Amino acid sequence: MPTYLVEIPHSEKVSECKKVITVFLNSGSHLISHAHWGCKDGVHKLWFIYDFENKESVLRAIPPLMRPDAQIIELVKFRVEDVHLYAEE
Incomplete structure (x- = not known):
C-alpha cells in the first residue's frame, strides 16, 4: 500500500491551531493521532505520514x-x- 505525506497549513493564530484540531476531532478522523505539528517552532502546519x-x-x-x-x-x-537507472536518463 502506498505511503503518503500530507501537509495542511493554517494561520499563525493560536485559535486557528485549536480550530484545526477541533475540526479533525469532530470529523471522526483518526489521523489527528498521527499528526506532527510545527506550531511550537513557528511553522503553522501539520503533517502526517x-x-x-x-x-x-x-x-x-x-x-x-x-x-x-x-x-x-x-x-x-x-x-x-x-x-x-535514473542517473542514466
Whole structure:
C-alpha cells in the first residue's frame, strides 16, 4: 500500500491551531493521532505520514474544510539500483 505525506497549513493564530484540531476531532478522523505539528517552532502546519490505497482515500480521510489547502505527496523509497537507472536518463 502506498505511503503518503500530507501537509495542511493554517494561520499563525493560536485559535486557528485549536480550530484545526477541533475540526479533525469532530470529523471522526483518526489521523489527528498521527499528526506532527510545527506550531511550537513557528511553522503553522501539520503533517502526517500514513498508508492509503490511493490519493482519493487520503482526501476522504481529511475533513472537508481542510481539503482545499492539503498537499498530498506519495512517498517512495529508491534502492541504490533505482538511483543508477535514473542517473542514466
